[in-house]
Amino acid sequence: MNEYPKRLIEVDLPIARISAHARREKSIRHGHISTLHIWWARRPLAACRAVICASLWPDPADELCPPAFREAAATQLMAFAHRMFPARINDEGHQLQATASPESRGRWEGLLQSEKDGLPLDPTDAAHQQVLQGALLDFIADFANWDNSTVPAYLETSRALTQAAHEALGGVPGTRPLVVDPFAGGGSIPLEALRVGGDAFASDLNPIPVLLNKVVLEYIPKYGQKLADEVRKWGDWIKEEAAQELSEYFPPGPNGETPVAYLWARTIKCEGPGCGATVPLIRSLWIAKQGRRSIALRLIENVEEKRVDIEVLQNAKAKDVKSGTIQRGSVTCPCCSYTTPVARVREQMKEQMGGADTSQLLVVATRSDDGKFYHTPSKPELDAVAIAIDHVQREKILAPIELPLMSGVFNAPIYGITRWDLLFSSRQLLATDVIGRAIAKAAGEIAQQEEQEFALAVKVLLHLARGKYLDFRSTLCGWISVGEKIGHTFGRQALGMIFDWTEGTPFGDMSGSWERSFEYIAKFLEAESGWAEAPGNVEQASAQSHPLPDDSVAAFVSDPPYYNAVPYADLSDFFYIWLRSALADDFPSLFQSEIVNKDAELCEMAGWDSVRYANKDAEFYESGMKDALAEGRRICAPSGIGVLVFAHKSTTGWETLLSALIDAGWIVTGSWPIDTERGGRLRAMNSAALASSVHLVCRPRENESGELRDETGEWRDVLSELPKRIHEWMPRLAAEGVVGADAIFACLGPALEIFSRYSRVEKASGEAVPLREYLEQVWSTVSTEALSMIFKDADAAGLEPDARLTAMWLWTLGGMETNGSDSKSSDSDEKVVASKGYTLEYDAARKIAQGLGVHLEQSDSIVELSGDKARLLPVSERTRHLFGKDAATTTPRGKKKKAKAKQLDLFKTLDEIEAEAEETVAGELKPQAGETVLDRVHQSMILFASGRGEALRRFLVDDGAGNDARFWKLAQSLSALYPKETDEKRWVDGVLARKKGLGL
DSSP: OOOOOOBGGGTOOOHHHHHHHHHHHTTOOTTOGGGTSOOTTOOOHHHHHHHHHHHHSBOTTSTTSOHHHHHHHHHHHHHHHHHHSOSSOOHHHHHHHHHOOHHHHHHHHHHHHHHHTTOOOOTTSHHHHHHHHHHHHHHHHHHTSGGGTTOHHHHHHHHHHHHHHHHHTTOOTTOOOEEEETTOTTSHHHHHHHHTTOEEEEEESSHHHHHHHHIIIIIHHHHHHHHHHHHHHHHHHHHHHHHHHHGGGSOOOTTSOOEEEEEEEOEEEOOSTTOOOEEEOOSOOEEEEETTEEEEEEEEEETTTTEEEEEEEETOOGGGOOOOSEETTEEEOTTTOOEEOHHHHHHHHHHTTTSSTTOEEEEEEEEETTEEEEEOOOHHHHHHHHHHHHHOOHHHHSOOOBOOOBTTTBOGGGGTOOBGGGGSOHHHHHHHHHHHHHHHHHHHHHHHHSOHHHHHHHHHHHHHHHHHHHHTSSTTOOEETTTTEEOOTTSSSSBOOOSSOEEEOSSSSSTTOHHHHHHHHHHHHHHTSSOOSSOOEEEEOOTTSOSSOTTOEEEEEEOOOOTTOOOHHHHHHHHHHHHHHHHTTTOTTTSOSSSOOOTTOOOOOTTTOTTTTTTOSHHHHHHHHHHHHHHHHHHEEEEEEEEEEEOOOOHHHHHHHHHHHHHTTEEEEEEEEEEOSOTTOOOOSSOOOOSEEEEEEEEEOBOTTSOBOOOEEEHHHHHHHHHHHHHHHHHHHHHTTOOHHHHHHHTHHHHHHHHHTSSEEEOTTSOBOOHHHHHHHHHHHHHHHHHHHHHTTSOGGGSOHHHHHHHHHHHHHHOOOSSOSTTSOTTOOOOOBOOOOEEEEHHHHHHHHHHTTOOGGGOTTTEEEETTEEEEOOGGGGHHHHHSOOOOOOOOTTSOOOOOOOOOOHHHHHHHHHHHSOOOTTOOOOOOOOSSHHHHHHHHHHHHHTTOHHHHHIIIIISOGGGOHHHHHHHHHHHHHSOTTBHHHHHHHHHHHTTGGGTO
């Protein structure tokens, strides 16, 4: 195996601090790349910046680290420490100290104090090399902070370190390390590669990411602030130009008010006997619902005119606000109470071609310095809509292109929206077309004043601004009553039907207006201008046939498409068709086809559109991903490094990617989970969705000549090394707060390093070991290690299979709470919710159970299997099993249970059992102790929950359930494992709180 200096990312990474910055970044809007234009699943800049630095910089504590880098790192970091704590404090020092983490601040102060004491940082000393390593990691952690992303001290230091590392590792002096992302998407990775001093090469198949990356890597570095100024200048010019033409279509309110939004509802004809009223389809009658401000609609039945009129209720009370007219797709008529079924609603919608232009205008929202106000539409306002409908010729504005029906993604066609233009009302099309023509006119003016490439850059950005505008100006935009604002089309990664939709005015201070759209872009351009030393490179290219030559890349960093993920190419047609009409002459190679070409997009489509994409099955994805990753290895230097970002909750998705990665000739050397979710995200109690994106670190499995190495490993050697590696890795992850499913998948890196260093692993018989079989061993080893962490000094083997499975299941879903349970009162007023059980993908649950030596199908007393899901039963659903005859029958996996009566709650179930069973003199339930420790803990929890204190005392003391040390150890562990919001957490804490009082 070739020996190259380890990079920092292969040794350590401050993932807790990086994760905190990544989560915070989700709430940053002004100046962030996400405000350039929508692109799905864009990586947080904090994570990208940290990972790229750690991938490019060697570990100074590694024995193979070039001395030149150690010396440069010592020099640069000491200089940085002096900038943070100068002899005489200055503005820069104040700024750097304000954003430094406590860990880093202490580091820099310590380095300066040592220097003052005559012990300067010595890069030749082994102990000092460890200090140097820690200083680099602290620098990376703080540089991940959004507030530091354009601070000169961080930029200059990071670039000096990147250049020093590049040259020390053999790079040609004066050149920069090339970082490549062949699935560039929204551009986060290339942007950060450029920021930290790399040379960035971004490519993508989709034309929209190509344009976005041209802005990030080419236009901003070349033109900087001037670009922001011109976007603002011409954005305002376009507003004035378009506003004149559109004024008659957006008249002022009855008292001269300026409208900002129109609340609409699609309509159907009531099919009730003798009715035929036109019914607006309204989900909720609330308009404003926040704090003391409450405004709602009242439906007025106009039976004679066969319509439903609207009244605006100020200071509405909940008791006065009725339900909307549509629920689960069926519509109830306010005039006759007849409910038109969903099938007929869809048929009527199809007859209206989606109903955009046959919708009923409910209210008009206006805005002043005193806030928003609402009134029912006046005749001039209704007439303006009719004029727009009469004037617009849809096919002249937007070509009539099919909008396909896609399961789970595009359901709008079910309701007659079968063309892209039908997503917009006539007035919306008109306004968008007028803005587009104004942009074209502005582009002509700019071309006469500026050089061609700059003029094109401004033109592209103005059309991207129109794309942002369109995201808030389709009939799939709803009204958000909390905040009184307009939602956007892609609130989720789909085009789902919205019955009551909102039309914002083109201009003004409102969600998605033209002014807001171009201003957000200008702020991003402004924030990222001035720091780039040189532009990057962008091309439209397939990752399976990369344009770069062999061994030319220092780092291959990418967020590849996930197995069976959302088909972004189909979603992007929403923007592509508008961009193509405006930019096809400027970028003929990008806009050749009528819609985005999806044939080569690496996405397994079985779950989305198996008719149009019959060939895009699992084999298509796996073989395509293997080719893409093999191309990545081809262009990566033998001494280079790769990082792949992956965040898939299905084990199938992981196995598919990992198989492609290993087959493509990569060795996995590490894996780091970085939490990218908002801090306010609710803990996933009902699914195992990953909170983290796992960054897989890998190296080419090549000789120095670049040829793929062919080595065979012994299966027994691989298996003997695996437990040691997992034992070293998991406590380290736990120390960074990484537990549960995140930790399981983060263990794949060190586990796969053992397996992937060989081209083939063989058993003693000569039989090759497939990756799937090895991953089964990994899951088993991880489960064993996790149990030892969960129960700490307790012997997990002393607990029955049901306890081990329950603990591991709960740990997988959410890990463990760090606060102790003994001190918490069971009488806390903290709000709790009833648990509905804990669901995992069946295959993941099977692997967990198998790793513990448990048969999932034989665990029906604690697990319910249904299709591709497995649910750990909540304690409340085990009541009858634990206290009485269990009426439940085992249901074979994949078959649905027969319909049953609504389940009794825990207390009614106990009452029912108590009535059936013999009672004590005291009239309380006397349970028979369960067969397992878990059963007995659950029994005690149920007794506590139902207020049967005396029965609980007898059960624990007289019957001896509480004399078993395993009982309390399991209860303590379950207290840490149950989500803190659940009733189960409260119940087990209540039992624990009574231990001391019972003398146990």
